[in-house]
Amino acid sequence: MKLGLILALFICIGCTSKKEQPSKNVQNPKVSLQTTQTNFIAGSPINLKFKTSNNNAPLKLLLKNAFGSVIIKKDTTNTALASFNIPKNYCRLAGNLHWKLLHQNIPLLKGKLYIETNTKNKTHVETYFGPRSITAGYNDYSMLTVVPTDIYDNPVDDSTQVTVKYQFQKNINETSLNTNNFIAWYNVRSTTKAGRILVTSESNGTTSKELTTIVFPSNAEDFKITASSAHNYADGNQIITFKSNIIKDKYGNTVSDGTLVNFIIKDEKGAYLNTVGTTISGIAETRTLHPDYAAKWTIKAFITGAAESNTINFNFEAAIKDYPIQFYENNRKLVIGPFKSFMKQLVPDGILVKIDIYDKKGNFIETKNTTTKNGVSSIYLETHYLPNDTYNFKIKAAGITKEYTKDLYGN
């Protein structure tokens, strides 16, 4: 039953498509063009009239322009004069408009009309300006492209005059151009000063909108840096600040904000440390932490590929000259410290203390890391892990290494 239904359905579907055969033996009417005008102004209505021998002949007009093709029917019925009203959008596009008169798909007549740009009405100015940012100097430029059009978006005829104006700081320049191949263009050269260039253009009494390009500073020139800190003791806690002078390009413009300056710090052991600053109003500032041992730093900053700074030195004096170590509770409790800084004050919390433990044969057992609190660091070595025996301790803190050999005994 269901099958029947579906079969019926298929049969229905099968019946729907039918091919139409073009009828033969058509008697073509005799036609002739009545309209004589072949040039029109864009936007003006166009009407094509044909005289026909058969009043009822189903005449159609095929239109073709740059946008595409369309077939229209005649407006009049049962008269000897077949009249076709060209649709608005075909009347508005400047250029050639081809037509073909058809009778039952058979062309009877063909011809073309020319539609001129409508210069009588207001002109529109379409402008493009780019790139939106350029670099100061003599190489770079932004290009302004102007396309004056009529109200129907048809480009105006070549050699239409276009005035271009551009402003930079106090100067306003003006120049006249003629359109060629429908467009006019002008290269607005970069300036040596950074800033903003505004441009506009005018044609046939119509002005364009305001367009702008930013002149960014050119590449940086070499610069100077300084280092400053509250003191020059290596306490592992203070912040040292590096600062550049105002970095400028070769035309004297301050480099653009955000320019990255890489400060490379070389310490006396040959390690390359770094910290990064980005410029604000040309000044790059960055910071890093004091080392916690005496060190000699050599600092140089780079704007990679473009500029570099002078080399400066910063020497850190040892803040902690020495520290005591006490062993308590059968040598199982180590109290390291108090760590005293350059004014004999207790160091701020957090000095790293490393204890390497070796057995009496010199075999490495383990490393214990602690940090100081209130100037001292204490650690308890439990019997579970270090049974009673003789051990060698290497204690490293603030760049000072101390070695002890101790017997551990008891609990």
Added chain:
Amino acid sequence: MKTEKTNTLLILALIVGIAFHGSAIFFTLEYTYDALIHLFFADSYADSWFDPWEYRWYTGFTVQSYPPLVHQSIALLSYIGGLKFGMYTVALIGIVLFITGAYRYTLLMTGSRRIAGYGSVLAVFSSTFVETLHIFGQLPSIVALSVLMHSMVEIYLYIKTGKLKYFLTSVSMLAVTVTCHHVTPIFGMVFFLAPLIGMVVMDASREQVNSYKELTFKVFWRTTLKHFWRIATFGGSGLFLIVFCIFPYWYNSKRNPITQVPIPHGSRDNFLEVTSSGLVFFLIPWGVLLFILPYFFYRYYSKRYLFFGLSFTMLTILGTGGTTPVPLMLLGETAFNILTLDRFTLWATIMALPIFAEFGYRMVEGDLKTLVQKKFGEVYHRVLGGLIAGGMLFMVIFTMTLSYFRPSQPAQINMLPIVNFLGADSHDSWRYLPLGFGDQMAWLSAQTNAMTVDGNYHSARRLPELTTRAIERIENSKFRGVEGIGSLQQFLTVPEKYNLKYIFSNDKFYDPILYYCGWQRLQQLENGIMVWEKLNVAPIPQIMPKQDVPTVMKIMWGIIPITTVLIAFFINIQMIWIRLLKSKKVEKSPFKSFELQYKKFPSKLLIFSHFWAVIVLACIGYGIYLFYVKNTTQLSPKNVLTAYYDALDFKEFNRAHSYLDPDSNVTIAQYMLEVSVTDGILSSYAKMDSLGIEVFDVTKNSAKAKVATNWITPLEKVQHTNYHELIKQKGKWYIKPSKFDNDIPPDQLFTQNTTTFYNHGRRKITTQETYHEDVLKQPVLEILSAKLVKNKGQYSIIGELQNVDNSPADVVIKATLYNDNNKELANYNAKHHIKHKLMPKETTTFKINFEGIAWSSTKDTIPPTFNPDEFTPLNFEEQPTKFNLQSAGNTANTDLYKQVALQSLEFTNQGINGVLFNHGVQEVTIPQLIVSYYNEDAELLWVDHKFIPEGVRIQRKQFFNYKPVSLDSLTIINSSLENCYVNGLPNKAVAEKVLPNRIYNHGPNQIQPYKGNGYAFIKFEINSYIGNPK
């Protein structure tokens, strides 16, 4: 013949069933695994009924990959009250069909209306039904099974009587089943209909002899031959229906065979090993039935039910998944890996229903009651009855609340802001990807026209990134371990391949990988979902590929399913009418004559059942005991460490603290404080994968342990080794707390000036293309060096580039490899071996690895398992010798934090120790070191990276250790800037124009001399991910 009285039990079951399930679905259905997928399919039909191609998932797939009836019904109903109305209505219909189906099936099996009433009541409270509906949300499966149960009665009647009427009713219902669900009728033919036919023949044979004893095989064979044509007619029409009704489905299966890597499913697990799967796929569906198993087998192996007995046994065994090797042997490798085996348990438990009902009847008012009362007394009978009923209720409540206590889905997401976002400003011109949405992603897809690369119907997956991995969705890739993350990373690294621009993240787990793949945060929506976007991705093309099917198929697919329902309805309405309203006397159904008089319950069976119950109880008890021992956390050093790491993994810091040595005087307040201030990939973005504990130096009261943990992080697999000291106090093991850093920053308050950037996007509000003057110039980059290298069998492109513009740049860099004949071999983008955001004049080194999917012929090169760190060396006959680099800059205005300094470096035998110092005002969650290696001439050789597991807080230090690699096997195949392009322009031209007087010694001046194996210099660059930008 007299009119039968209305079956009160059935009416009761329907009322209770609809009230209970009907109201519960509103709280459960949307949180189930499958319901929203069916909703999405329904939306697809509602949008375009006849067009099976659905663009919104997997870059397009066909809905002809799933039988359509339920989806189309929801779609039809959605025209009345929306999609969800449709879904709930269909669910309600399913509930009614199931209860009545269970009634009729029980009636058929037992011949007793009383027992059938019991059957309907038990069906309402069957835990397997509760689970299938309220946890799995398998609507098509339920509807198909229910209709199948209804059709069984008709099939019995047809084969018994041979009347055309019954033939029509049975095939009409079978057709409905087929269009609902394809697996149900296929296996249903084998497991339900074959034994049913056997039973019919058995009944017919029984009628020819006086007792079952006289029913020999000879009699049975004779009767079979007598009924042969009916069986053949029915079997033939059944097969025809299965093929014909969903013919487009079979056509599609043939055309797009499931060639993907099988996705692991819990129902294939060994239930003894994976106890959670055992619970969900075995214990819950069986529930109380487990205790009564001996009775089922006893009854099903009686002569009349013999074929059901065989079928029931098969189903029970198949339902055990990977616990025994039998299912794998029976089904074969392919079927075993494609089918989800839980459906066998579902069918087994449904098949058991009539016998369970019979048991219930005998227990409540039959011979079993008498026997138990006689043997053990009345009280015992009541207690036993109470226990069984209580057990059933417990299982129902337990199952219903399972997803409440252990949510399988993220909390319900308000989709409106996302739908609005996608609809606004042409955001739906790109694909999007939801992350951490669970099955709700289907609901999001149903509400928007925007497309995603993901999808929730894994059989229809089409993209090689998905089909080559055992992942069902990218959306929940973190649950699929490294493989899932690997697949996600491929989408994130090369998003332009699928025009993927937006990501909706509902799980901050994925944030770091998004950042390191070059994505940026766009905005947080009102519902808390974070939108990420990727720059430099083209919109979806207007014309998209589509796999079309013949119009006939479309029409069949669109019309047949609903037609089957209409036909079945018209054919059966008369019967339903008569049965429902008792308006006419109906002739007694032949199966009713097989109703048994339950007189004597075998007391041996009763005793055996008791033994069996004891065994089951003992098993459950043992399970609970094991659970207890496993969770006695402080029994041994290993236990306490396992528990401690488990607590850390789940961020239960109170519990973690309770395992710390109480004598160490770390208060909970202090512990929480310490934990809360440590941020980083392990504490915020990791899921523990495995834990290896090695205990050594064990004494009676102390131990040391090395704990090697493997963490799945969005970025890579992290191995972390910790050393712990443990002590035992008062019989309990504790962990000694590690010392924490006492470091204090110098300043309480400090100031910092930074340059920030803002990009308006569109200044003019327009629905059209962005105005020309609102389009920013692409920042100009310069590629400083580029090389094709081969290291350890792996091809990589390495190099260095610089943002030479005046505005910050987001960098996308794509490399393509060619062989000598200029044949393209592979292309891929830079993943995380690059700083994607560059300030003006900033440089970055980069490395592009070519992952499996990048190669032109995927099939040969797919690594069997994906490991983001490891690379499967590829054996090509075609060696890459040339490359092309395309880099593109786009103005960036976020993620430009550069205030992390490299403060100290120490070169030791254990690697390089260093300190990172954060001097800015943002907390760096995951710092990344990009380490580049150079030869004696300071030319780049290799790029490596390291994610530092802990974050760097403001004005604080973070120690790191980096082990430099050995580059003895590295070869440079090609070093050239010839085919390098920046924003589509040749690199050379850009370099000459923007930085004509480049100072080339700046690079060498910034690198660290280091005597390494195969290199002379290294350089550390720092890339910082900020989890919570302020």
